[in-house]
Amino acid sequence: MSISFDNRVAIVTGAGAGLGRSHALALAKRGVKVVVNDLGGSVSGEGASSEAAEKVVEEIKAAGGEAIANGASVTDPDGVGAMVEQAMSAYGHIDILVNNAGVLRDKSFSKMTLEDFRFVLDVHLMGSVTCTKAVWDHMREREYGRIVMTSSSSGLYGNFGQSNYGAAKMGLVGLMNVLHIEGAKKGIHVNTLAPTAATRMTEGLIPEEMLKLMTPESVTAALLYLVCDEAPSRLILAAGAGGYAATRITETDGISLAPDHQTPEEIQARMEEILSEDGEQMLEDGSGQTMKFLQKAMARG
Template identity: 55%
Template sequence: MTIRFDDKVAIVTGAGAGLGRVYALGLAARGAKVVVNDFGGARDGSGGSPETALAVVEEIRKAGGTAIADGANVADFDQVQQMVKRAMTEFGRIDILVNNAGILRDKSFSKMEIADFKAVLDVHVMGSVNCTKAVWDIMRTQEYGRIVMTASSSGMYGNFGQSNYGTAKMALIGLMNALTTEGRKYNIKVNTIAPVAATRMTADILPEAMLQRIQPDRVGPGVLFLCSEDAPSKTIIAAGGGAFSVGTVVETAPVLLSDAELTPEGVAAHFGEIANWSTARAFDESNHQVQAFLKLASGQ
């Protein structure tokens, strides 16, 4: 079955270049009306210009699609609310939100200014929170919504010099988990993409030959799938170079220690058993994990 987005309205943040541009073009090509959001700043978030968003809108319109440009700074909730209000005035509904906007301010933790840590969290975390909050009640009323967060291997697994970026990206997985539960009865599905792609974020990190193999259009199909009517929920898709995988948080089975063993030494003695990854599994909700501990603690 062909995935289409006819009669759907999508907001894509950070859509003036790179991955966001690919998502916006892909959604529009399959029938969606698209709000192309981009603040137009530099990689570190400085500056700002409407030109990048307008250029993508022009591409969409030349291809026969429907789009409007918006220069809201996603870290500013008032600006985000105005963007959403404008989208509703223009199109009457909002079905899809792709939280893609981001900045980089890489430095080792010892050399990083706290302002640079906060700036990255403001754009990635609060930017995604602001945009999601602004469309949430609209999607609840419609009883339909598809939201995509953007994570990274830097958050899931760690990367030198990206304590701010990694923290922000892991926070968005937590946001996805909570909103999946809250949105379930309203047919709002929340998922996450963890992309590996040649963008201005990675331009000076990887060699040119490798960058050519991981162009953003080789990630786009995964995001469009997560935006579709039959998308899963609470799913992290990692994507790069045309390859896709699914990640999740897993936990080993809890090991109950006797009262006599309930010491730091007891934990050390049993740590091989506690860290037995052959028992690992994922939990649907936090309550299921809590219940596993309560069951053991109560002797059941």
Template identity: 60%
Template sequence: MAIRFDGKVAIVTGAGGGLGREHALALAARGAKVVVNDLGVARDGSGSSHSPAEAVVAEIQALGGEAIASGASVTDFEAVKAMVADATAKWGSVDILVNNAGVLRDKSFAKMDVEDFRFVVDVHLMGAVNCTKAVWDGMRERNYGRIVMTTSSSGLYGNFGQANYGAAKMALVGFMQTLAIEGAKNDIRVNCLAPTAHTRMTEDLGAALPLEALGPELVSPGLVYLVSQDAPTRCILGAGAGGFERAYVTLTQGVRIVGDDAADQVAARFDAISDRTGEIVPDMGAAQGMIELTKAHKAHS
């Protein structure tokens, strides 16, 4: 059965181009009413223009869909709250939030200004926090919500020159993990999408990537599923070039080491600590402590 969003209202941030535009078009094509949010800035966050968002709204309307533009900066909580209030006043609710807005200020850490680090974290992480906070109470009241964070392989696995971007993107995974737990009783499902796509954010990587195979439209089917009625929760979904993968944060069973030579034993037994046999995907952070306490209990029984 085809996924539909009739009667649902979605906010997509950073939707004036690239991935966000494709996400907005895909949701609208399946019946969602869409708030197209875009500040219209350059890749590094400079400047602003409402025209990219308005152009996407025009595309959606030309295809028979419903959409409104928003030029709110995701770093401005008051502006974000006003955006959510406008959508709610017009359409009654916000059911779906796609946190996609982002900027790049790539440099090696040695050459990176602290302000460039702070700004990238502010847009990616705090921007998602602001937007999520603005919709959270309404979703709890209606016992329904679908939220996606845009993470990245740069955060999950690292990438030279992107310490700021990678830190922000991995932080979004931690944000998702806790929100999925807290939102479960109100049917708020929270997931992460890790896209590989050719957009203006990746245009400097052209020599290293087969750009013709990395259209952003090939990522959006994953997004559509992650915000659907039957969506999973706490999923990190990789998507690009038509491929879809799932990433996990895992925990090995490890070993117990105590005593005066414990540090030396950690070094000596590091292969055993790292052995992935029987590794788990914890339901919550307390799982680590439970594994450790179980080892201690066995040692004393």
């Protein structure tokens, strides 16, 4: 069954190049009216230019789609607010937000400055917070919304030299978890895309013949699913080179120790039981862990 996006409006941040451009073009091809947001800076966040966003808008219009360009920085609440107003003025409503804007300032943790750590968190994490906050009440009022965070294997699993990037990307998973719960009754679905693709951020890291397999379009297919009417919520969908997989945060069943056995020595002795995957589960919210432990304690007697 074909996925439809009738009368949908999307904001895509960081849409002047790479994955964001691919997302914007694909959404527009399926009839979505797109706000193409891009500050136009370098991979590390220096400089600004509206040229990149305007070129993508030209591509969309040349193909018969509808789009407008926006050059706001996702770290600027006033600029983001003006972008939302621009979208509302042009199209009347906002259905989809793709938080894609990002930067890299890679260095080993011992050599990284706090300024570079904060800057990467500001763009990836606080930028997504700022854009999401700007559309949140509108989506609640309309009782419809599709929001995607962009994470990374660097945050989910770790990668040398990317402590700032990894921390930001894992923070977005925590943001998704909470907003999924808070948005559920208002028809707002919040998901996370964990992509790997050949973009400016991967240049020089992967052999050329392998890069050819890692098209942005293969990742965008997953993005389109995450923002459609039938989209799930609270899914971390990994995508790259035509591969698609779900990343899940699970908790082992664990053990329960009586007060006189609650020692580090006892924990050490029973780590095999603690790590056992038997009874492992995905918890629905933070209270699930508390209730599990309390039930085990009560059953222990």
